[in-house]
Amino acid sequence: MYQYDEFDADFVQERAVQFGRQVEDRLAGKITEEQFRPLRLMNGLYLQLHAYMLRINVPYGCLNSTQMRKLAHIARVFDKGYGHLTTRQNMQFNWIKLSDMPAILLELASVEMHGIQSSGNCIRNITADEYAGSAADEIEDPRVYCEILRQWSSLHPEFSFLPRKFKIAVSGSDRDRAVIKAHDIGLRLHKNEAGEAGFEVFVGGGLGRTPFIGKSIRDFLPTQHVLSYCEAILRVYNQLGRRDNKYKARIKILVHEMGADVFGEKVEKEWAEIRETALELADSETARIRGFFAPPAHEKLDDDDSDLAGDPAFATWVEQQTAGHKKPGYTIVNVSCSPVGKPPGDISAAQMDGFADLADTYNFGEMRVTHNQNLVLTDVRKKDLLPLWQKLVTLGLATPNHGLISDTICCPGLDYCALANARSIPLAEKLSERFADQQKQKDIGEIYLNMSGCINACGHHHIGNIGIVGVDKKNSELYQLMLGGSAEEDASLGKILGRGFDEDGIVDAVECVINTYIELREAGEKFIETYRRVGPDPFKEKVYSAPA
Amino acid sequence: MPLLRDGKITEDPYTRVVGSDELPGEGPILVDLSRWQAERDALVAWGSEVGVQLAADESPAAIALDLEHIALVALEFPAFTDGRAYSYARLLRERHRFEGELRAVGDVLIEQLHFMDRVGFDSFDMKSAEAAEEWKTAQADMSVWYQPTGDERATATRLRRS
Amino acid sequence: MHQVVIANRLTDGIVVFLGREPEWLEGLENCQPAQDAAQAEALLARGAAAEAEQFVVGPELIEVELREGVWVPVKMREAMRSRGPSVRSDLGKQAEN
Numbered sequence: 001m002y003q004y005d006e007f008d009a010d011f012v013q014e015r016a017v018q019f020g021r022q023v024e025d026r027l028a029g030k031i032t033e034e035q036f037r038p039l040r041l042m043n044g045l046y047l048q049l050h051a052y053m054l055r056i057n058v059p060y061g062c063l064n065s066t067q068m069r070k071l072a073h074i075a076r077v078f079d080k081g082y083g084h085l086t087t088r089q090n091m092q093f094n095w096i097k098l099s100d101m102p103a104i105l106l107e108l109a110s111v112e113m114h115g116i117q118s119s120g121n122c123i124r125n126i127t128a129d130e131y132a133g134s135a136a137d138e139i140e141d142p143r144v145y146c147e148i149l150r151q152w153s154s155l156h157p158e159f160s161f162l163p164r165k166f167k168i169a170v171s172g173s174d175r176d177r178a179v180i181k182a183h184d185i186g187l188r189l190h191k192n193e194a195g196e197a198g199f200e201v202f203v204g205g206g207l208g209r210t211p212f213i214g215k216s217i218r219d220f221l222p223t224q225h226v227l228s229y230c231e232a233i234l235r236v237y238n239q240l241g242r243r244d245n246k247y248k249a250r251i252k253i254l255v256h257e258m259g260a261d262v263f264g265e266k267v268e269k270e271w272a273e274i275r276e277t278a279l280e281l282a283d284s285e286t287a288r289i290r291g292f293f294a295p296p297a298h299e300k301l302d303d304d305d306s307d308l309a310g311d312p313a314f315a316t317w318v319e320q321q322t323a324g325h326k327k328p329g330y331t332i333v334n335v336s337c338s339p340v341g342k343p344p345g346d347i348s349a350a351q352m353d354g355f356a357d358l359a360d361t362y363n364f365g366e367m368r369v370t371h372n373q374n375l376v377l378t379d380v381r382k383k384d385l386l387p388l389w390q391k392l393v394t395l396g397l398a399t400p401n402h403g404l405i406s407d408t409i410c411c412p413g414l415d416y417c418a419l420a421n422a423r424s425i426p427l428a429e430k431l432s433e434r435f436a437d438q439q440k441q442k443d444i445g446e447i448y449l450n451m452s453g454c455i456n457a458c459g460h461h462h463i464g465n466i467g468i469v470g471v472d473k474k475n476s477e478l479y480q481l482m483l484g485g486s487a488e489e490d491a492s493l494g495k496i497l498g499r500g501f502d503e504d505g506i507v508d509a510v511e512c513v514i515n516t517y518i519e520l521r522e523a524g525e526k527f528i529e530t531y532r533r534v535g536p537d538p539f540k541e542k543v544y545s546a547p548a
Numbered sequence: 549m550p551l552l553r554d555g556k557i558t559e560d561p562y563t564r565v566v567g568s569d570e571l572p573g574e575g576p577i578l579v580d581l582s583r584w585q586a587e588r589d590a591l592v593a594w595g596s597e598v599g600v601q602l603a604a605d606e607s608p609a610a611i612a613l614d615l616e617h618i619a620l621v622a623l624e625f626p627a628f629t630d631g632r633a634y635s636y637a638r639l640l641r642e643r644h645r646f647e648g649e650l651r652a653v654g655d656v657l658i659e660q661l662h663f664m665d666r667v668g669f670d671s672f673d674m675k676s677a678e679a680a681e682e683w684k685t686a687q688a689d690m691s692v693w694y695q696p697t698g699d700e701r702a703t704a705t706r707l708r709r710s
Numbered sequence: 711m712h713q714v715v716i717a718n719r720l721t722d723g724i725v726v727f728l729g730r731e732p733e734w735l736e737g738l739e740n741c742q743p744a745q746d747a748a749q750a751e752a753l754l755a756r757g758a759a760a761e762a763e764q765f766v767v768g769p770e771l772i773e774v775e776l777r778e779g780v781w782v783p784v785k786m787r788e789a790m791r792s793r794g795p796s797v798r799s800d801l802g803k804q805a806e807n
């Protein structure tokens with residue numbers, strides 16, 4: 001993975017010192033909350049329901065074991081012993097003291113980490129496919145461009161006060177695991193007829209109050225132009241994006257109101273002016289960055305799966321949690337942080353430490369955070385799967401539910417978040433308990449169940465096959481049910497099925513939806529396929545005719 | 549308002565002429581875009597420097613062809629969160645090759661000066677007279693730059709190559 | 711209607727309450743809510759003063775009611791703040807007593 005050189009190290013260190021001074025000024029009463037708020041937000045520090053919350057960037061989901069141990073240390077010393085993995089591949093701590101912030105930032109800087117731009121109306125952490133570099137279906141490694149974009153977006157002088165926050169995601173495989181069409185800019189690496197790599201560029205995707213699927217404005221952008229093209233997009237948006245209404249300020253509204261064609265033309269025009277500037281990537285620079293992402297020292301192995309049977313629990317886990325690797329004898333391992341009946345994405349300091357050890361032993365010291373709030377080991381020898389699994393069982397990280405209904409995406413909701421309308425975690429817990437039976441989950445098959453505690457959609461409810469969003473109705477929690485969303489290449493937005501439910505009602509309603517699917521499905525059909533074939537009506541009928 | 553220029557608080561030589569207010573007898577003046585457009589010829593013939601102030605929704609494209617007659621462009625920040633003028637500043641400097649004074653006016657905070665400096669502003673309407681000192685401190689905060697802009701600073705990418 | 715002021719403490723962000731007693735409290739157990747509009751206004755003024763002195767952040771009046779002999783916030787959101795996350799009964803104020 002990428003390693004800081006003196007420039008990156010100085011940058012983060014200087015920023016940590018600067019924010020440390022701002023915190024001291026605040027604590028000494030030299031600046032007011034009004035003055036301090038934008039400063040703390042630019043460094044990822046929120047004030048939530050119970051305390052300060054710190055969001056730490058995990059650049060495009062990549063972490064090494066040293067960093068993970070540092071996060072464990074912070075959880076233990078400065079927080080309450082756990083952290084939370086977010087849908088933007090970051091980690092959040094919920095119980096931070098302002099007075100500890102200067103020390104925490106220096107700790108983080110010492111392992112090349114920080115919270116810069118994890119909040120605020122700027123370019124946020126760039127996200128990517130969690131299998132990057134290892135996936136069997138990969139065309140190009142997206143991390144190279146993520147890192148180039150990360151540096152370019154760090155304290156960008158022109159784009160630090162955008163109309164609204166700005167999220168960029170990059171995918172390098174046929175299968176979209178980075179939800180690129182739900183981002184302000186989505187970049188899809190592919191190859192043209194001449195075999196050269198380039199990006200298809202999507203703009204204007206996003207969830208929240210007014211969800212949109214991103215629209216393609218360019219089929220093929222040669223890779224050396226990625227910065228100039230993004231700068232052109234941002235420059236058009238920075239000038240023309242709405243600033244009169246924060247609910248209409250995202251680029252998706254501009255693209256929608258203007259039309260993707262017109263927006264695309266403006267971008268092309270701006271790009272023509274700046275494509276041949278210092279933003280154009282020199283081959284040597286791309287090669288230098290690419291060097292950091294060279295594959296680890298894989299051994300030459302036979303692709304032998306014979307050890308993978310045996311213990312049925314192990315076999316189930318292998319079948320559910322592993323994915324195809326480029327190299328024979330290796331596999332990608334998904335590690336679920338959504339155990340049945342527990343808050344999805346929460347991970348204890350002990351688990352962090354334990355997992356860091358496993359990454360050292362079995363995965364060249366590296367790991368990934370996924371937008372599904374799970375972890376991934378990208379380069380595990382198949383012959384190591386059994387001992388790895390045994391240790392994951394001990395750590396409580398061996399739930400075999402990858403891509404199954406109990407592997408929910410769930411935002412913090414009203415248990416932590418100051419913007420929430422309703423709780424989301426208790427729902428995730430109840431739903432995962434309702435569907436805990438492994439046989440049943442397997443029978444239901446691949447399905448994505450996403451939930452958010454409010455319209456902001458941090459839990460990606462619009463693009464879950466089943467989505468749930470909390471609303472506040474007369475001081476009680478009400479949940480709306482959506483069906484038909486998808487986060488992949490065929491991205492689509494779910495539609496609200498009908499009137500909302502209370503907490504128990506929504507759990508029953510989801511079960512009813514599942515039973516209806518099982519009744520209606522044709523052989524081999526996934527939930528989303530059945531839904532697309534039959535539409536919402538049969539589900540609506542069942543869900544709302546069930547005795548109250 | 550204290551004016552910060554070249555790291556020092558200085559006297560503002562310009563008389564700000566708001567809307568259709570009467571022009572002063574002489575000396576440098578700073579007018580709105582609409583005034584400039586309405587009285588362009590007379591203002592070009594003005595015996596002293598003329599500056600034009602652009603509101604946040606007025607793109608510098610409106611004065612791009614007149615820049616040889618304009619000594620100062622003032623760009624407004626109605627709130628520090630409104631960052632349109634950062635793009636305008638770069639367009640003025642890098643696209644339209646404007647070499648006169650580029651001034652930030654409105655909600656200009658110390659924490660923003662770094663960004664403003666990098667996109668080409670060289671004078672700042674500050675809220676307090678201590679701005680010069682504070683800016684000096686803030687300027688020392690960061691020494692690494694990743695983005696090529698029109699300023700002279702070498703980016704990390706360039707330094708790595710050398 | 712009974713009201714208290716709720717806020718986050720500046721240094722650690724911890725939720726604190728202000729009733730008619732002299733000090734800010736970390737819990738509602740011993741809090742004496744304002745009983746009428748005039749008392750509530752006085753509390754809010756004290757809250758604002760504490761914010762000006764950089765002791766708390768975001769003071770606001772909330773409604774509380776007596777349930778089983780203890781004051782609890784009427785609104786769910788404030789109830790959550792007065793207890794801690796419902797999914798982690800081992801954390802927050804609920805864990806302290």
Ligand code: SF4
Nearest residue numbers: 411417420453454458
């Ligand atoms: S979706 Fe709403 S409740 Fe959930 S984390 Fe985002 S803002 Fe908070």
